[in-house]
Amino acid sequence: MSFKAITPMPTAEREVIIANSLGLHARPAMQFVDLASTFSSRVIVQKQCGECYEVDGKSVMQMxxxxxxxxTKLKIRADGEDADAAVRQLAELVENKFGEE
Amino acid sequence: MGSSKDVKFCDFVVKEAIIPELEARDRAGVIREMIDSLAKAGAIEADLVEDLCSEVTKREMKGTTGFGKGVAVPHGKHPRLQKMVAVVGRSSSGVDFAALDKQPVYSFFLLLSPVSDPERHLAAMNVIFSNLQVDMFRKFLRQSDTKQKIWELLEEVDQSSRV
Structure with a gap:
């Protein structure tokens, strides 16, 4: 038996503001989920509105x-090996307005 | 849940247009049948039907709104729509809607929104999807075989979400 040092799971988070005029409607939500699903990390998206509300960033219905x-201000959080890349790319998708106006 | 306290099913679902048993067996047919039903109920102008059918179908082809669990929410916007309207459709045998989970779709919400109010569109989508994620809601919706039963289910949800 050996004792392995437990390394903490990488985690990353970033705040973004929805910038496209139509907001996070179905198509952008799908784009977000498609991209989030390419990462092994768990992706959580939080919205601050009175009480904090958070959803699974890999579920279109929840998004x-x-x-x-x-x-709207959202916080994107990822937990897992590729957390940094996940948060960076997802934030860029939001900031680039999902290719909309 | 998000923040759509101010929008309820009864604010945008047209009771008279509800279809307890869809006749259509394919994606384009379901969309047409539901939009036709809204026109027959007087919720949209008859001369908008063609435009809306092609708009919603076009939207659907870009990416299915059948996000899984036997439900789909085809939708579209049009500058001539005065107010947001929706209709519920049910298919007991299920329709191939190219859903993400490749399973048949049994329950449909078709939502039509004016282009001018994206916030209200998001609020309605929130109400629809918040409920469609609830297992019991999906189950009851699938079992409701009359217009009245479907409407009562929506009313019950509206009342229980009242704070």
């Missing part, structure tokens, strides 16, 4: 319930 219109 839509964020009801995130333009100007």
């Amino acid at each position: 839509i319930t964020l009801e995130a219109g333009v100007g």
Whole structure:
């Protein structure tokens, strides 16, 4: 029997603001989930509105319930080996307005 | 849940248009049948039907709104729509809607929104998806075989979410 040092799971987070005028409607939500699903990390998206509300960033149905219109502040968090890359790329997708206006 | 306290099913679902048993057996057919039903109920103008069918179908082809669990939410926007309207459709045998999980779809919410109010569209989508994620809601919706039963289910949800 040997004792292995437990290394903490990498975690990363970043705040973003929804910038496209239509907000996080179905198509952007799908884009987000498609990208999030390419990472092994768990992806959580939080919305601050009175009480904190968070959803699974890999579920389209849950992402839509964020009801995130333009100007909404969201926090993207990832836990896992590729957490840094996940958060960076997902934040860029939001900041680039999902290719919309 | 998000923050859509101010939007309820009864604010946008057109009771008279509800279809307890869809006749259509394919994706384009379901969309047409549901939009036709909204026109027959007087919720949208008849001369918008063609435009809306092609708009919603086009949207659907870009990426299915059948996100799994036997439900789909085809939707679209049109500058001539005055207000947001939706219709519920049910298929007891299920329809191949190219769903993400490749399973048949039994319950549909078709949502039509004016282009001018994206926030209200997001609020309605929130109400729809918050409920569609609830196992009991999906189960009851699938079992509701009359217009009245479907409407009562929506009313019950509206009342229970009232704070």
